[in-house]
Amino acid sequence: xxxxTETEEKIIASAEKLFYQKGKAGTSMQDIGDDAxxxxxxxxxxxxxxxxxxxxxxxxxxxxxxPNLAAMLHSDISFEEYIPALVETVIDTMIENPQISIFVxxxxxxxxxxxxxxxxxxxINPAFALKKMEEERVIKVTGGMDSRQVILNLISLCxxxxxxxxxxxxxxxxxxxxxxxxxxxERKKIIPQLMKQLLS
Amino acid sequence: xxxxTETEEKIIASAEKLFYQKGKAGTSMQDIGDDAxxxxxxxxxxxxxxxxxxxxxxxxxxxxxxPNLAAMLHSDISFEEYIPALVETVIDTMIENPQISIFVxxxxxxxxxxxxxxxxxxxINPAFALKKMEEERVIKVTGGMDSRQVILNLISLCxxxxxxxxxxxxxxxxxxxxxxxxxxxERKKIIPQLMKQLLS
DNA sequence: GAAGCGTTTAACGCTTTAGTCAAACTATTT
DNA sequence: AAATAGTTTGACTAAAGCGTTAAACGCTTC
Numbered sequence: 001x002x003x004x005t006e007t008e009e010k011i012i013a014s015a016e017k018l019f020y021q022k023g024k025a026g027t028s029m030q031d032i033g034d035d036a037x038x039x040x041x042x043x044x045x046x047x048x049x050x051x052x053x054x055x056x057x058x059x060x061x062x063x064x065x066x067p068n069l070a071a072m073l074h075s076d077i078s079f080e081e082y083i084p085a086l087v088e089t090v091i092d093t094m095i096e097n098p099q100i101s102i103f104v105x106x107x108x109x110x111x112x113x114x115x116x117x118x119x120x121x122x123x124i125n126p127a128f129a130l131k132k133m134e135e136e137r138v139i140k141v142t143g144g145m146d147s148r149q150v151i152l153n154l155i156s157l158c159x160x161x162x163x164x165x166x167x168x169x170x171x172x173x174x175x176x177x178x179x180x181x182x183x184x185x186e187r188k189k190i191i192p193q194l195m196k197q198l199l200s
Numbered sequence: 201x202x203x204x205t206e207t208e209e210k211i212i213a214s215a216e217k218l219f220y221q222k223g224k225a226g227t228s229m230q231d232i233g234d235d236a237x238x239x240x241x242x243x244x245x246x247x248x249x250x251x252x253x254x255x256x257x258x259x260x261x262x263x264x265x266x267p268n269l270a271a272m273l274h275s276d277i278s279f280e281e282y283i284p285a286l287v288e289t290v291i292d293t294m295i296e297n298p299q300i301s302i303f304v305x306x307x308x309x310x311x312x313x314x315x316x317x318x319x320x321x322x323x324i325n326p327a328f329a330l331k332k333m334e335e336e337r338v339i340k341v342t343g344g345m346d347s348r349q350v351i352l353n354l355i356s357l358c359x360x361x362x363x364x365x366x367x368x369x370x371x372x373x374x375x376x377x378x379x380x381x382x383x384x385x386e387r388k389k390i391i392p393q394l395m396k397q398l399l400s
Numbered sequence: 401g402a403a404g405c406g407t408t409t410a411a412c413g414c415t416t417t418a419g420t421c422a423a424a425c426t427a428t429t430t
Numbered sequence: 431a432a433a434t435a436g437t438t439t440g441a442c443t444a445a446a447g448c449g450t451t452a453a454a455c456g457c458t459t460c
Binding site: 021022023024025026073099102105106108109110112115116119124126127129130145146148149151152153155156157159160161163164165166167168170171172173174175183186187190194197198 | 221222223224225226273299302305306308309310312315316319324326327329330345346348349351352353355356357359360361363364365366367368370371372373374375383386387390394397398
Binding site for chain 1: 437439440
């Protein structure tokens with residue numbers, strides 16, 4: 001973790017790029033080495049095995065947005081107050097790397113046993129979060145909607161448009177990436193508005 | 201297409217199951233054969249190659265929800281009227297096979313050149329759909345929100361909770377699959393309500 | 401029951417891939 | 431400049447995977 005050699009960084013960069021795009025099984029060590037412009041065996045030198053390299057990439061990816069989620073679930077502040085900032089950072093993260101969501105979801109979906117372990121490591125306590133949500137529901141929400149549904153709506157609105165980028169880009173924005181990005185940035189305002197409406 | 205032998209059906213069933221779960225590269229022909237309880241070579245006999253088998257599975261998957269989308273985008277009826285039925289069928293489809301969304305999104309994401317071709321085959325005309333949306337926006341939407349954003353919201357709310365099933369199940373529903381399914385069914389009512397609110 | 405058809409099987413060849421290892425190389429320290 | 435620790439390289443091994451092929455099997459038809 002601490003400091004990384006230049007080659008180590010190049011490896012991670014290429015591994016991220018390719019794993020995000022083609023998945024673990026779809027990417028060979030050779031592919032990564034070629035992309036990084038270094039000898040294939042160096043991957044083994046620095047990361048021991050493909051599994052461990054993948055693990056490093058996956059954890060880094062998780063680390064990009066789990067903390068945001070965790071902060072919201074555990075803080076003393078209400079969801080409502082958290083929403084604008086959360087939406088902003090999540091959308092910014094996704095704009096920088098749209099493929100990260102599918103990458104993470106795909107891995108979690110094909111290897112479901114990981115979830116509990118990861119929750120622990122990342123410091124999310126489902127029981128605590130649920131209790132907090134329940135209390136909030138009683139206090140704040142007038143519409144009577146389950147607070148889990150509220151969370152689900154929020155996250156869905158933030159992430160899905162990126163997970164489905166190729167489809168959205170093609171059908172709704174006619175392949176114009178500029179327009180797509182502009183639209184995604186607009187959502188930083190749209191989503192909080194929508195959530196406010198939903199919570200009042 | 202027309203009629204399929206029993207073995208052919210078994211192959212498709214196992215291929216769907218495994219491709220959905222592990223992806224194309226993560227699934228071997230042997231895996232599929234074993235799962236189906238038949239000799240590996242039969243896959244080649246019936247589908248020629250792994251590529252062609254995958255193609256069959258992928259197209260079948262696309263065929264499950266593209267028609268719904270296409271119908272909405274092209275019909276003379278307004279979105280509002282379409283929403284309840286669309287939400288109902290989409291959610292039902294997803295409950296039956298939650299992994300299908302990631303499977304499709306992953307494939308489209310790692311192989312983006314496919315989109316235009318598929319749109320054509322599936323009979324979606326982006327230009328026409330956009331024009332229709334624009335007209336509707338002028339007529340119906342008072343909030344002034346871009347109709348593309350409206351569509352995006354609708355689809356996000358419907359599909360994402362399934363794409364993220366492992367996470368949602370674990371964090372929000374504590375691993376209780378029953379509760380998760382109930383919640384997803386509730387969304388058949390929640391989402392149309394929300395959209396109505398959004399469009400008035 | 402022999403011929404002929406589609407189906408199923410096992411064996412083979414070939415390519416790709418992950419990982420190891422010892423040798424070569426580099427740079428820093430003594 | 432010799433020694434040493436840390437990197438980089440190419441060659442090798444073993445395993446996994448895809449596709450082909452020829453033989454075996456089973457079932458209908460003549």
